[in-house]
Amino acid sequence: MYSFNNKRYLSPNILDKLLYKNCLKEYTSVLGYSVENRPILLSSFGSGEKKVLIWSQMHGNESTTTRSLIQLFSDLTSKKTNLFDDLTIKVIYQLNPDGSDKYSRFNANGVDLNRDAVKRTQPESKLLFSLFNEFKPHFCINLHDQRSIYAAGNTNLPAMISFLAPSYDESKSINEFRQKAMTMIGSIYKGIKPKNNWSVGRYNDDFNINCFGDFFMSKNTPTILLEAGHHPNDFGRNIVVHEIYKSLLMFLNLFARENQIKPNTETYFSIPKNYDHLRDIEIVNIRCLSGFSNKRFVQFHEILKGDKIYFSPTIENESSKELYSNVIIDFSKFTTESIDLKQNNQKIIENLKLFLDFSLLLK
């Protein structure tokens, strides 16, 4: 297992420390309590007419966007910004503290909160809905992490950010509220400057009323789902933290002057769809008794041990579709003689570890 020196584990305790360190405590109160009686924290910023509701970590193991939120509001509160004159922003950093503590998608009752929008069987879903009802936001931002399998379109470019203007009905109609979300996403998309071999994707818009985005859209509140994705060799998701920060800041600036933006759905539909055909590693030239075998694909699975997330590699079964990877390890080159350990190159050592582990797995 490999830790890749990541900060993916963001428990309620760590959140508390980060809010304190970033001087955000004074904006923060307790919205309510989770199944296991952990406080769910809510920050309020600004006093403007336009109201925005943002929530993150409703899936406890999706912490990247929470880090972006903390950095963003730490920066905005430490300098003068007109945004707080135009906007009132409510932020739930971690809707699912029990899941965050266990690094689990689900809450303490094993429920996926993002499938509980209509029935609202869980205290966390009830709290989100009652805040929505009382605050009556003009716009919602629903923040998540997506798996590393997503490419932007039928390419091998990782979708490091993906957007969705959720549907509010089976036929995926577009009314003025969904159009607002699409227009906003299109404007943010134009401002994102992908580099270093990553891109932006559009998330699947199949309708599911049990998802909060679809549900809030059906209540005529424009909602954007934003997914932080993967970049090869960035298992810590440090690059994307900053890109999500920039997208959120763009959103706030655009929303503050939304009346000047012309409705446009074309740019939204020009964003390439998410394709789920990427894998973390492709191994080629695997030595076997009969010579060199074909390629294999490897996917890492995240495991919490102590207060760290480790990545455990698993070799994928044969896939019915064509798979791609941005990390290709040629096993024919990996003999101990060919690696100069004196260079102390971390990457070589990591690859060597991988090579040795995989050789064991493949036996």
Ligand SMILES: [Zn+2]
């Ligand atoms: Zn999620």
